[in-house]
Amino acid sequence: MYCLGVVIMRPNPKPKAGAPTETIRIQIVNYLDWLRVSACSILRFSPPAVGPAPARPGGKTGAGGCSSQRSNPAATQRLRRGGERVRPVRLRLPVRGAAYAEHRTTHIEASCGPGTGIRMIPGVATKLAAPAAASVPQPRHMFVFGAGFVGRYVSERLLAQGWQVSGTCTSAAKKRELEMLGMSASVFDATESNLENIHSLQQATHLLISIPPIPGIGDPLLNLNEDLRRILSHGNLEWLCYLSSTSVYGDCGGALVDEDHTVNPKSESAKLRFEAEKGWLNLMDDLNLPSYIFRLGGIYGPGRSALDTLAKSKSLSQRQKVRESKQYTARIHVDDIYQALLASMSIRCARKILNVVDDDPAPRAEVFAFARSLMQRRYPDQITETIDVKSTGLDYEESIIPAEKQVSNARLKQELGVKLLHPTYRSGLQSILDSWQLES
Helix, strand or coil: CCEEEEEEEECCCCCCCCCCCEEEECCCCCCCCCCCCCCEEEEEECCCCCCCCCCCCCCEECHHHEEECCCCHHHHHHHCCCCCCEEEEEECCCCCCHHHCCCCCEEEEEECCCCCCCCEECCCCCCCCCCCCCCCCCCCEEEEECCCHHHHHHHHHHHHCCCEEEEEECCHHHHHHHHHHCCEEEECCCCCCCHHHCHHHCCCCEEEECCCCECCCECCCHHHHHHHHHHHHCCCCCEEEEEEEHHHHCCCCCCEECCCCCCCCCCHHHHHHHHHHHHHHHHHHHHCCCEEEEEECEEEECCECHHHHHHHCCCCCHHHHHHCCCCCCCEEEHHHHHHHHHHHHCCCCCCEEEEECCCCCCCHHHHHHHHHHHHHHHCHHHCCCCCCHHHCCCCHHHHCCCCCCEECCHHHHHHHCCCCCCCCHHHHHHHHHHHHHHHC
16 A cells, blocks of 8 residues: 655755665655755655654754654664664644644654665654644535525425525415524515515525415516625625526427427526526626526425325316326436435536436326325325326426427536435325335
């Protein structure tokens, strides 16, 4: 086993013809941050021996952060081999950070005669000056505008990872629920509330926007554009993501569409989504920080899936029957939304638009047929013949306006390195059913 080390090479003070340069081979006891020397080159060296170094009297300190010391005659005699001259050298090695707070110097032997070898001997454990205090990393603080299905799911998992999480909701009852999870929650009505009253927003390092546009108003947060811009530009923000929808692509006749495809929203909600995307992109440019637009497919997960819809025994409306005839439906499990968000936080980019969908744009009728088969095998007494479109997470008007398309997730996989936990609705629904069994 070898590690990278440093060789210091300098000529002898009175070189003789044919004499080699003096070479000092360093075996480091502690982490080497930077060794101040006049010239360096790289070699490989064995890892250091474990254990404290024996104490020895100190010596004078020379330039470059190194100190030298004369050894006593007995020690020098022990270091001689074959009559060759061996000179012990002690180097002071600076370290950094609380993890390397134990300081130690190392003795190294260098021989100056022809044919000599180099070996390291234990060093002197001397007291070094205390290192500069390590900068305390800024705590990660996620602020979620709109802690609904996705926002709450993300918040719970970030809290479990030690994040500080704040967010907004629409009622006092939901505020109490979020606070019981460990969040700092605020009841917020973007058409009436003031951003200045949300004190935790300025402390946030990460911002997730999951508030949908409002008919007749648009994105309510962008209506507070000046306040939002001022607060975010003077805060600690490092990352921002706006959750949009694949509905912005409109009807593409069943063609495969990626993020570069022409956007052509048809429904009113899709048009509002696209306008919100443009507004957030402008704000992202001004803030100059890693920013993402996630175009989500129909969102499903525990408590919000075809299985849950079947179990609730809802009646089927005419609009829902029309929707059943759709050939393609983009969808994404909330687990995969969460891992896409995590992956984006580790990649710095100016701004990026990504489709967040699974691999299988299967028709909704096929999804419900599979859900029924799962229910019949495990919970036959709960199966019904009616479904409810509102539990699928897709835009309501899409049930009337044609919007056939297959949405590509290639960029999500290539640029973020995301490997979907649920690449098809089959694994996603099976995992939800399995969670029911665990809960029962």
